[in-house]
Amino acid sequence: MASVSPILVDRLLAISRALAGHIDPGEAFRATAVEIGRLIPHDHMDVAVLMHEGASHACYEAGYPTSWSGLAQEPLPTHRSPVRAVLWGEIPHLLTGDAVADPRFHFEGALDGPIFSAELRSRIVVPLRARGEIVGALNISRHEKDCYTLGDVGIAQHCADFIAPYIFALIQAAGAQRAMLAEAEARSREELLRVGASRLTEGMERERRRMAMDLHDQTLADLARVARQVSALRSQGVARAAQLADLEREVVSCLTELRHIVDDMRPSVLELFGFRDAVEAHLNRSVSRAKPPIAVGIADASDGSADDLPETTRTALYRIAQEAINNAVRHAGASRIEVHIASTPAELTVAITDDGKGCRPAGTNSSGGVGHMRTRAALIGARLDIGRIGPGGGTRVEIAIARQADGENVAKPVPASMEAGR
Structure with missing residues (x-):
């Protein structure tokens, strides 16, 4: 870093101090934005971070808020990013005096709405690198046209190189934590279903035993009594009206009990x-x-x-x-x-x-x-x-x-x- 000015070194050290203690990537980035702003004044700054082996990207913002902040929770495909050329390593950086009119930021399906709504005209886009690979991009913008120079691009790249490993590590840690929580929730649901199914199986077995006892102790006993009454009437050779009425009541009672048991088994x-x-x-x-x-x-x-x-x-x-x-x-x-x-x-x-x-x-x-x-x-x-x-x-x-x-x-x-x- 022999070519880096003492002022830049002081600013980079201030960025280092701003990063210290943060465990949330969004908060860490917003803390660094204040110090980067002392080197490169801006109205809006964000980092687009590659996720899922580069297939999608998340975004963390500082300054003027836009809809890009939603990408922190719901990453979208990288090919829709207005700065995809930098994310893919096709160009070393992007520098424009008016991003609103610059066709490099606009193509079919591009997430370029905030460029218009927030009037992000002057823009610098430089890659974030970690472990020798591009892991994202640092984007610095102002509302006015033609605010930045190639010298600002060099300073932005120094800042990006400085913050990239820390921001990338925090994002990786946050992703690992989310994956761990999701796995724990999945295991918890699986255990709940397993225990629940086991308890219901035990409960159904108890219900079967209860219904068997109900059938044995009441319905079968009533039917046995009806059978004895029929046998007695047959041996007598004649049945009085009162005896038949009693027999009818016994049969109706048995049918009622059986209906209750069947209704318990199948709520018709x-x-x-x-x-x-x-x-x-x-x-x-x-x-x-x-x-x-x-x-x-x-x-x-x-x-x-x-x-x-x-x-x-x-x-x-x-x-x-x-x-x-x-x-x-x-x-x-x-x-x-x-x-x-x-x-x-x-x-x-x-x-x-x-x-x-x-x-x-x-x-x-x-x-x-x-x-x-x-x-x-x-x-x-x-x-x-x-x-x-x-x-x-x-x-x-x-x-x-x-x-x-x-x-x-x-x-x-x-x-x-x-x-x-x-």
Whole structure:
């Protein structure tokens, strides 16, 4: 650097001090822009940095802001860059007195809008090099025409050579961090699905055992009793009207129990009549034998939005509501249970409330039915919030799921909540 003037050396040292301590490439570049401005006055300065083995480029700006700043988060193809000739090493630099009229910056598909909107007329473009290769370009601009000379190009190149390794290293580190976070998120989603599938499999196995016990302990016992009654009538050779009426009631009871079991296995009302009617049918069936009686209510202010969801999502939502109703009936000691369905352009919510004894505070282990509810909610990207209504008791279970035009659902953060491990 024997040909470098003492003033330039002082400025380069100031640039070095400005770089120190920054770990964000954009902040580091903006810090250096102030010191570079003491050498080359400018209204706008940016670095275009090659990404993905040169296929795309990102951009970091200082000074007058433009739409190029969006390239920091969403890199675009390098062939669309107005300074692609420098990025590709086709020319050593670009120097123009009026970039607005210079055809080298304008071609079909070029991202040249900011040159016009920000009136970036005088421009210097020099390459950034690291490890002997071009990794980007430093672009310095002013609104006025004909502000820069070849001498300014040389100074700009010195600055570019000085900042390139540091900026490039920060960008590489930021990219590695993003890749690491993306991999961690992917692993987390994969683990969630694995654990969720395992829990659902276990839950389904328990449900199969429960249904087998229901069939054995109640339906099969009722059918055996009916068979004994038929056998007794046959041996008597005659059946009185009262005996036939009893037999008919037994058969109807068996059919009713079988329908309940089949509905639990395959929610036919959901498929035939929709979400609201299916929830109402389950609500009424669940409280039909409650002692003392439980009053119920259901309101759908969503205009049937639940039925617009994909079938698997709607079924999971129904299962969650079903479990919440079952918990309220079996464990809450409630005198009233209400279901409210509502929607906004952003999300659909289903809330199940009761006036029972309430739930245990957050931190209680989510197992059994509540655990299944949380697993189902996580697998469809829904938010599940379970908590007390007030200090006197009562519980509210709310399921919220994002609505999108393409029918996909987006996971939402799960807030701190109360769990209904009743």
